[in-house]
Amino acid sequence: AQKITQTQPGMFVQEKEAVTLDCTYDTSDPSYGLFWYKQPSSGEMIFLIYQGSYDQQNATEGRYSLNFQKARKSANLVISASQLGDSAMYFCAMREGWGGGYQKVTFGTGTKLQVIP
Amino acid sequence: DAGVTQSPTHLIKTRGQQVTLRCSPKSGHDTVSWYQQALGQGPQFIFQYYEEEERQRGNFPDRFSGHQFPNYSSELNVNALLLGDSALYLCASSFSGEEAFFGQGTRLTVV
Numbered sequence: 001a002q003k004i005t006q007t008q009p010g011m012f013v014q015e016k017e018a019v020t021l022d023c024t025y026d027t028s029d030p031s032y033g034l035f036w037y038k039q040p041s042s043g044e045m046i047f048l049i050y051q052g053s054y055d056q057q058n059a060t061e062g063r064y065s066l067n068f069q070k071a072r073k074s075a076n077l078v079i080s081a082s083q084l085g086d087s088a089m090y091f092c093a094m095r096e097g098w099g100g101g102y103q104k105v106t107f108g109t110g111t112k113l114q115v116i117p
Numbered sequence: 118d119a120g121v122t123q124s125p126t127h128l129i130k131t132r133g134q135q136v137t138l139r140c141s142p143k144s145g146h147d148t149v150s151w152y153q154q155a156l157g158q159g160p161q162f163i164f165q166y167y168e169e170e171e172r173q174r175g176n177f178p179d180r181f182s183g184h185q186f187p188n189y190s191s192e193l194n195v196n197a198l199l200l201g202d203s204a205l206y207l208c209a210s211s212f213s214g215e216e217a218f219f220g221q222g223t224r225l226t227v228v
Contacts, residue, residue, distance in 0.1 A: 004159075035216060043205055045160070045219035091159055095217075104173045105150065105209075105217060107159035 003027065004094050004108035011113050013082045020067070021077045021111045023092030033095040034075040035105070036066065040088045048090075051075060079113075087115045119144065121210050121220035129226045130198050138193040138223045142210030149191040150217065151183060152207040160207055166191050195225075203227045 005024045013019035025034065036048040051059045051066045059066045067076040079086060092108040122141045130136050142149050148167045152160035162175035166185035185191045189210075195202055203226050209217035 033216075037219070042221070043224070044221040045207060045209070047216050047218060050216045104162060104165070104175075106162065107152075109159045 003106045004092055006092055006108035006111050008111045009109075011111055013079075013086075013113065013115055015084060015115055015117050016081055018078060018080045019082055019113065021079070021090050021092075021113065023075045023077065023108060025073050025075060025092075025094050027073075027094065027096055029096045031097065034066070034068070035093040035095065036064070036075075036077045037091045037093060037107075038086075038088045039091060039110070045091070049077065082115045084115050084117065087113060089113075121146075121208055121218050123206075123208050123220035123223050125223060126221065127224045127226075129228060131228055132198055132200060134198050135194065135196045136198060136225060138195075138206050138208075138225070140191045140193070140208030140210075140220060142189050142191070142208075143218050146210035146212045146218070147189055148211045148213075149185055149189065150209045150211070151191070151193045152209065153177070153202075154205040154207060154222075156204070163193070198227045200227050 003026050032053045034051045038046045049059050049061045049064045049066050051068045058068050063080045065078045089110045089112050091110045093105050095105045121143050124139045150165040151163040154160040163177050165173040169185045180196045182194045205222045205224050207222045208220045211217040
């Protein structure tokens with residue numbers, strides 16, 4: 001079974017508009033973390049935002065926010081006020097376990113976001 | 118503060134050869150993980166090193182091996198290269214479960 005599911009292979013958004021990228025996950029570990037990464041064409045994975053399984057509030061980092069719905073096992077990324085530089089692949093990932101050397105991170109298949117001027 | 122650095126950035130090898138990729142973690146990080154990312158796919162976890170030992174391993178054959186040094190830097194070795202090993206190899210470092218930071222990757226082409 002897929003541990004991380006991203007159902008949107010590609011998305012378009014108008015510049016300055018908000019966009020939501022979907023992510024659902026599956027784990028039986030009570031301690032886990034959810035990440036979003038941005039991968040431009042250059043290849044480097046850029047960390048955007050993190051949500052821990054015990055965090056009570058949704059994570060926010062500048063224009064990025066994570067809509068964490070634990071009961072539904074979803075962790076959608078919301079990008080507000082899209083910019084042309086936001087065009088890239090976006091990956092949702094999950095870390096199971098905690099502590100040094102005991103984490104395994106699983107990535108989804110990614111969503112390609114294109115921002116239209 | 119230097120982030121995660123990987124070398125080399127690009128590499129071309131012939132089928133059957135062996136390759137070594139290198140990674141220096143971000144300062145203060147003690148855990149290094151390696152990922153393989155084929156074109157158009159998400160990264161696949163290869164293995165993770167902590168305290169100079171392999172702690173976790175993904176579904177990769179024994180041709181893939183690694184090492185972590187006392188300074189936390191790491192190497193990924195791949196023996197008997199196959200055409201299917203062509204991919205972007207990403208190294209990520211972290212500290213005790215916090216978010217992982219990635220290097221720019223090594224693009225390996227096997228011909």
